[in-house]
Amino acid sequence: MKQIGRYRLDRVLGAGAFATVWKAYDPDLDVPVAVKVLADNWAVNADVRERFLTEARLLRRIQSPRVVRVYDVGVSPPGGDRPEQPYFVMDFIEGGALTGLVGQLPADEAVRLAAEASEAVQVLHEAGIVHRDLKPGNFLIDTRHAPLHVLVADLGSAKKLADASGYTVTTGSPAYMAPEQADQFGGFDSRADVYALGVVSYELLAGRRPFAGLTAGELVRRSRDVRPEPIAARLGLPPQIDQLLAAAMDPDPDGRPADAHTFGTTLRAALPAETDTAVAGPPAWQQEPTVLQTPPQPREAQQQTWLRREVSADDRLPAPTRTEDGTVLLPPPASKPRRGWPAPAVILVAVVLFVLAAAVAWTLK
Structure with a gap:
């Protein structure tokens, strides 16, 4: 595990010619931070080192939510063949x-x-x-x-x-x-x-x-x-x-x-310009869903038919019609033609009645 000052260095966020930026952890504040560390080969260069610290001072001086904030500066102690390294700590974005x-x-x-x-x-x-x-x-x-x-x-x-x-x-x-x-x-x-x-x-x-x-x-x-x-x-x-x-x-x-x-x-x-929501209505995700109602069915279709019989073509009713708004129009009830006796039967009955009437008349004489 790499460490600089009190900060644990977790992973590299970016590296340039002069410095490396790490995502790190501040145990005292218990927050992730970003730590910028000056490169080993430039740490002994006075001009580069001064420019590095100038950056930290500038960031610290500008107090704005639009500029990354610096809240700590330090120098790691030398170790082995590694010189001391300046670093500064910023908010992790x-x-x-x-x-x-x-x-x-x-x-x-x-x-x-x-x-x-x-x-x-x-x-x-x-x-x-x-x-x-x-x-x-x-x-x-x-x-x-x-x-x-x-x-x-x-x-x-x-x-x-x-x-x-x-x-x-x-x-x-x-x-x-x-x-x-x-x-x-x-x-x-x-x-x-x-x-x-x-x-x-x-x-x-x-x-x-x-x-x-x-x-x-x-x-x-x-x-x-x-x-x-x-x-x-x-x-x-x-x-x-x-x-x-x-x-x-x-x-x-x-x-x-x-x-x-x-x-x-x-x-x-x-x-x-953005669309005026007051005119155009609320966005789609806020609109109530449209429920499509099933149009009413004819009463005959709602009833269960348990007695079946053959129906002739003349007895069938015209199919119901449906308007554009889903309204069902039932056809008027068909008028069935009256069923009478055939003409020969009528003539036969008339002849029989005439004969009976004639017989009754002859008897009464």
Whole structure:
């Protein structure tokens, strides 16, 4: 079992060039935590070590539910050929990274989460910090809330905006990096993060990165005529989505939305308005089930016939008819023709009566 400080290290959540993040257990508080540990080979590098601790200080200073919180910092003692290792402890976010949801969400939910991510980045900007390494793996999904919340994490490449106007070491992931961020002497501001948000939002919707066929050098030198492939129509979204994503990824910072908040609110506003439930009625899962009633059957069909006889075609009643609403119309009772004597019998009876009457008359004379 691995241990650092009082924390039991259970499994690796992610690893980079400079540090490894573990899911760990805090026995004192009896809660799962995330512990970021500086790599052995960098623990003796003073500059990297200072940047590692700067990340912890920045996360600790920003008190926001949209930014991962740090609540402990420590250094493990050296052992054998292993130097002492700095580490810091953060809240464990159960939902994991946004990477697992790329291309897996309905379009409207992907837009909503991209807008959530933008608001999280805005918190950094208002604190005077530019992230410089925004990508799906550095956004975490907080499943403790409904709807889901997005938190921003990993400030290992973050830089104070006051220090971002002059010479700076190029850092970040090339696929998400704004062209001006790759220029060590040009300087940059928070709009570099807006560029990365455009790439992340596109990837979340399309399931792939824009400009996948371009090299890192071609991305940096890309002209404004090279635009991302439109995806809105295929996803059933309004064309304003394509326009906004293309603007966010404009090589010229002046062509982008002014800040992360503007990008996020414009992205959310581009979605069609939700259906008014007061007019359309409650959702299907709240509606009462419709019970289909069996239409009434004729009385003859309800009674059990125990005496059977042959019925001639003339004696059969017309079949009942049924209207569209299920009402059964019974036919009027058929009038049966009166059955009389045959004509020869009538004549014979008349002759007999005439003969009898004549005989009676002759007798009385």
